[in-house]
Amino acid sequence: MPTRFMRMFTATTLLATVAAVALGATPAQAATVTYSADLATAFANPERGYHNRYEIINDPAVNDYVNAATIPGFNPDLLDRTFARAKANGNTLVHSYLHLDKYKTQALPQALLDNLASGLAAVRTAGMKIVLRPAYTWDGYASVAESQILAHIAQVNAVISANADVVLHLETGYLGAWGEWHTGTLTNSSSVEEAPARYRIVKKIADTTPASIPLAMRYPIYIKEMIDPTSCVVPEGCGLTQAQKDRISFHNDCFLADVNDMGTYDNPSWMGWYYIEQKKQWMYDLATSTGFNKMVGGETCGSDGYNDAACVNAQTEMNRLNFTEINEDYAAVNTDKWKAANLAASGNDPAETCFTRIKRKMGYRLRLLDATFPTTVAPGGSLALTAHLNNDGWSGLIKSRTAYLVLDNGTNRYNLPLSSVDPRSWLAGASTVTASVTVPGGAVAGNYKLALWLPDPTAALQSRPEYSIRLANTGTWDAAKGYNVLASSVTVGSCTGDCTAPSTPTGLTVSGVTNTSVSLSWSASTDNVGVTGYQVFRGGVQVGTASGTSFTDSGRSPGQTYQYTVRAVDAGGNVSGQSATVSATTTGCSGDCTAPSAPTLSSTGKTDTSVSLSWTASTDNVAVTGYEVFRGATLVGSPTGTSFTDTGLTASTAYAYTVKARDAAGNRSATSNTVTVTTDATPQPPTGLVLDNYDGTPAYPSASQNDLGKWTGGNCFLDGGGSGVVTGGALSLRYNNCGWFGSDVGVDLSAYTYLVVRIKGTAGGEQTHFNLGLGGSTKVFADFTLDGGAHPAITTAYQDIKIPMVANGINRNSPSQLAMGFWYGGNSTVTIDHITFQ
Numbered sequence: 141m142p143t144r145f146m147r148m149f150t151a152t153t154l155l156a157t158v159a160a161v162a163l164g165a166t167p168a169q170a171a172t173v174t175y176s177a178d179l180a181t182a183f184a185n186p187e188r189g190y191h192n193r194y195e196i197i198n199d200p201a202v203n204d205y206v207n208a209a210t211i212p213g214f215n216p217d218l219l220d221r222t223f224a225r226a227k228a229n230g231n232t233l234v235h236s237y238l239h240l241d242k243y244k245t246q247a248l249p250q251a252l253l254d255n256l257a258s259g260l261a262a263v264r265t266a267g268m269k270i271v272l273r274p275a276y277t278w279d280g281y282a283s284v285a286e287s288q289i290l291a292h293i294a295q296v297n298a299v300i301s302a303n304a305d306v307v308l309h310l311e312t313g314y315l316g317a318w319g320e321w322h323t324g325t326l327t328n329s330s331s332v333e334e335a336p337a338r339y340r341i342v343k344k345i346a347d348t349t350p351a352s353i354p355l356a357m358r359y360p361i362y363i364k365e366m367i368d369p370t371s372c373v374v375p376e377g378c379g380l381t382q383a384q385k386d387r388i389s390f391h392n393d394c395f396l397a398d399v400n401d402m403g404t405y406d407n408p409s410w411m412g413w414y415y416i417e418q419k420k421q422w423m424y425d426l427a428t429s430t431g432f433n434k435m436v437g438g439e440t441c442g443s444d445g446y447n448d449a450a451c452v453n454a455q456t457e458m459n460r461l462n463f464t465e466i467n468e469d470y471a472a473v474n475t476d477k478w479k480a481a482n483l484a485a486s487g488n489d490p491a492e493t494c495f496t497r498i499k500r501k502m503g504y505r506l507r508l509l510d511a512t513f514p515t516t517v518a519p520g521g522s523l524a525l526t527a528h529l530n531n532d533g534w535s536g537l538i539k540s541r542t543a544y545l546v547l548d549n550g551t552n553r554y555n556l557p558l559s560s561v562d563p564r565s566w567l568a569g570a571s572t573v574t575a576s577v578t579v580p581g582g583a584v585a586g587n588y589k590l591a592l593w594l595p596d597p598t599a600a601l602q603s604r605p606e607y608s609i610r611l612a613n614t615g616t617w618d619a620a621k622g623y624n625v626l627a628s629s630v631t632v633g634s635c636t637g638d639c640t641a642p643s644t645p646t647g648l649t650v651s652g653v654t655n656t657s658v659s660l661s662w663s664a665s666t667d668n669v670g671v672t673g674y675q676v677f678r679g680g681v682q683v684g685t686a687s688g689t690s691f692t693d694s695g696r697s698p699g700q701t702y703q704y705t706v707r708a709v710d711a712g713g714n715v716s717g718q719s720a721t722v723s724a725t726t727t728g729c730s731g732d733c734t735a736p737s738a739p740t741l742s743s744t745g746k747t748d749t750s751v752s753l754s755w756t757a758s759t760d761n762v763a764v765t766g767y768e769v770f771r772g773a774t775l776v777g778s779p780t781g782t783s784f785t786d787t788g789l790t791a792s793t794a795y796a797y798t799v800k801a802r803d804a805a806g807n808r809s810a811t812s813n814t815v816t817v818t819t820d821a822t823p824q825p826p827t828g829l830v831l832d833n834y835d836g837t838p839a840y841p842s843a844s845q846n847d848l849g850k851w852t853g854g855n856c857f858l859d860g861g862g863s864g865v866v867t868g869g870a871l872s873l874r875y876n877n878c879g880w881f882g883s884d885v886g887v888d889l890s891a892y893t894y895l896v897v898r899i900k901g902t903a904g905g906e907q908t909h910f911n912l913g914l915g916g917s918t919k920v921f922a923d924f925t926l927d928g929g930a931h932p933a934i935t936t937a938y939q940d941i942k943i944p945m946v947a948n949g950i951n952r953n954s955p956s957q958l959a960m961g962f963w964y965g966g967n968s969t970v971t972i973d974h975i976t977f978q
Contacts, residue, residue: 172512173627176614176718179507179532180490181500181679181703184230186596186607187269187308187539188503190468191437192226194218196236196259196270202252205239205278217804221262225804228731230499232606233308233465234263237319238274240292244284248295256296260303267606271356271437271465272300273311275319281965282316282324286337289314290344297348305598308465309354309435309538311391312342320358320393322403322876323965329361330856330878332410336374342366346384352539352597354435356391360419361407363388363426370411386428389538392438392461396453396474398445403876403967406858424460432564433536439467440474443902447474451481451494462535462568464503472766472778480775488532505533506566507612508624513590516631520581523556527573527592529566532612536567541609544593545577546623547632552584555593563594563609585633587713591623610680615705615718619681628715638712642667645674645706645719651690655698655728661690665708665716675715677705685709698728732805736760739767741799741812744783748791748820750937754783758801758809768800768808785936791822823938828978829892831883831958834871850884856962857881874969875909879962883975885914889952892977894942901934902969909966913959915951920964924948938973 195218200206206219217225226234238256240248263270274296276282293314300307313319315338316327326334326341345355357363367385372378380388394402405419426434446453457463468475481494489497511527525545543558556577565571594609601607605622616624629641647663665671676684676691679702684691696702703723708716739755746752758764769777769784772795777784789795796816801809826833832846841863846852854863856878864873864881873879895914907922921932924943932941945952958975 170512171515171627172510174510175508175616176721177488177507178612178614178680179488180492181612182230182496183610183612183679184232184606185503185505185610186232187537188464188533188535189233190229190231190499190502191233191235191271191465192223192229192231193467193469194220194223194226194234194236196221196234196263196272197238197252197255198259199251199255202242202249202255203239204242205237221259221266223263223266223268226268227266229468231468232268233271234268235271235273235467238272238296238313239278240274240276240314241278243292244276245288248292253295253299256299257303260299260306263306264303264600267604269306269308271308271311272313273319274313275317276314277317277324279317280323284314284325286326286340289341293341293344294348297345300353301349304350304353305596305600307353309356309389309437310345310349311356311358312345314341317967321362322359322967328877329359329365329407329409332373335365335369335410338362339366339374339378339380342388343380343384346380346387351383351387354387354389354538356389356435356437358391358393358404359407360390360405360422361409361411361414363390364414364422365409365411373410382429386430386434389435390423390426390437390461392423392436392463394441394443395438395466396445396447396457397441397443400858401446402441402443403858407876408856408862408878426462433462433464433538433567435465435538436461436463436535437465438463440471442471442473444473444477447477449477449481451478451483451497454478454494454498458498458502459534459568464535464538466498466502472780476768476775476778501533503533503535504531504537504566504609505612506531506563506609508592508616508626511626513626513630515627515629516634517579519579519583519585519632521579522576523579524576525558525574528570529573529611530570531566531568534568537564537609539597540564541594541597544595544623545575546591546593546621547579547583547588547630548591548621548623549584549586549588552586552588554580554583579632583632585631587629587631587639589625590627590630591618591621591625593623595622614680614703614721615677615707617680629713638669638710638714640668640710640712641714642671642708642710642716644717645689645708648704648706648719648722650704650722650724653724653726655726656696657692657694658696658702658704658724658726659690659692660704660706660722660724662706662719664689667708667710667714669710669712671708672711673709675707675709677707677718678702680705696726697731698726701725732762732803732807734761734803735807736764736801736803736809738810739782739799739801739812741797741815743797743815743817745937746817746819747937747939748822749789750785750787751789751795751797751817751819752783752785752937753797753799753815755799755812757782760801760803760807762803762805764801765804766802768802770798770800770811771795787936789819791819794818823898826896826898826974826976828896828976829887829889831885831975831977832871833869833974833976834866834972835869836866840866840871846883848885848887850886852883854879854881869973871972872969873960873962873972875962876967877963877965879910879960881960882957883959884957885955886957887955889915889945889955889977892952893944893946894978895945895950895958896940896942896974896976896978898938898940898973898975899934900936900938900971900973902936902971904934904936906934906966906968906970907932909964909968910960910962910970911964913957913961915945915949915955917949917951918959919948921960934970938971942978 316324478495596607608622652659736758
């Protein structure tokens, strides 16, 4: 792969030659303008930033999920084709699944394809772009024939290709739970037999979509399988072109869930053994063959083991991975940490929350430092530009677009493409741009604005300002035109009349605020002829004019902060420099200002290491979106429902809990009542015949012996070199549809009635993920019968599961080996405190 060094070199390569600017035979005078930075505003820009989740296919006849209250976090807002929530959040991206559950064995109906097309049209109308992921199941094992998948790809991608202008990228999807390439057929990364089918699926997606659409995959090992396999195992040949390989990108699922992003980095492979650190480095170095950044997006999940409260890991990893977009809606346990982390000013970054810093720096953030260009050019002559800019973001532009110099006097506009400049080369850090364009020979003489225009490359969107790139400068952005003004007056032909701009206004102050207005005043500018008025800018966008030295900006929202600048104008159309920036905060509250009602909290259970809680549902004037659970003053959970289990606690210790409800506007309820729970005492050591209690004697797995002095070990787990690891006196087995554990018994068990396994799971419900064999009887763990006819159910807290051996057909006289096989599509961790016979 290209190295980071190569990418930095490409970013500073000059892409065009400076041409002399002539007016007849006399060189035109050049001006160098320095631009003011906007280092703090988290303004919207296309093809980057946070995204919000929606259901783009909204017809219940073809999408059962439209009415599925069982989807975590589902609400009617997901069907809003105006995308009001995303717009209110200042986002330009949305995400949608394409639910294909109903069509695993049949062609997709035309009604679904038509509904997809109308949904993409709504995205275009709203001025947004979308990320799409096809999937055959929301949560569970997905099994679909390769031939059916390939047929569906052809159908779906015909619609996507026709609407490619609003598709930011595709997540390859189709395979496994949530289309994440785990828990389903063709998702065994160790299987060389399955690899050709995976390759053909990606090849089909690449062949049936335009080259402009990146294809994001979750697992680095599958990315390597596509773009850099150790050998080609596809019978018909590995036919991905280099251009198609350059499109293959990274979707980092479960970002910061733990040090390995909850399985993202730790799959085994038929290609060989690769350390997690190697796979991370592959993604840090991920780049196209020409050195540009690839798409890196993702989401967090319901665990935050590597998401530190100080927001160091989030910034470090997003920077190293060149993150461009991430899900704002999932999961609150992580995004709430970002919202709560107050970061000090550092370098060019202002003091702000971690959430805002991520919002500003994801993807590109292009800031113009200075530009040199002629102040007078002749029709048919050359206009040369040298500009220095800085990309303060974590990534460069991912998709190609043409940069233009624009000459615009309000009546005549000339868009002059910088054909030799590729904005994708403006990677993080400094870049220099030099280029030359030719002014049309028939250009009308007069004074013009000179602007840098970075529009969407597609004809349908090029004229729409919301799809153009805004630079991180004050006083340059023209929101109506969608371009960045470099100079207010460049003369085409000879300058006649008044050619001198007024002085820059000084003394801009906030003279008053109300709930809905901000009043400003400033000192008068001077001019060689006379100042005719002033232009007032809010957040870099002109919002009004004034003939005098005061202005009131009305129609603002209560409780919001705004930034203002002013510049002067004379009768000749000459415009002064931008004034200093002032900030003003309106009084009052904006939008949804009503907090939910306070929940009533109670405890529903406890163990030595956990406390289970539940509470009454809160009410709200709009809707309750979730709850925050506090242990003392520490936030320990952000569930969407009305229950939570706090784990990892200390035995015989009192803990005080409270809960708050929150709504979509961020309003928090009053604190619930306090519930104090004392955890149970530490359980007594295991009784009966101990197979293994994982107390370090003998050491697992190095001693290869259990407490009976017999052989024990494991393989294919995701930790401990495949054997699992012992931590805190318990065996932790983390698996992803692969894992085997064995422990020889080899003694007569006739004196014992029960096999007892003290066990817990990370998520709960893991009893269907593995089988257990002993004494000639092997069953999925959930299928063993307990006393009274119940069946084992693993929870997130330890429990002693007592399996009657005779009733389950276990031969106690010749038990041989106790073995567990994790081959049932599961992806989680079980922790075993001890295994005994009683």
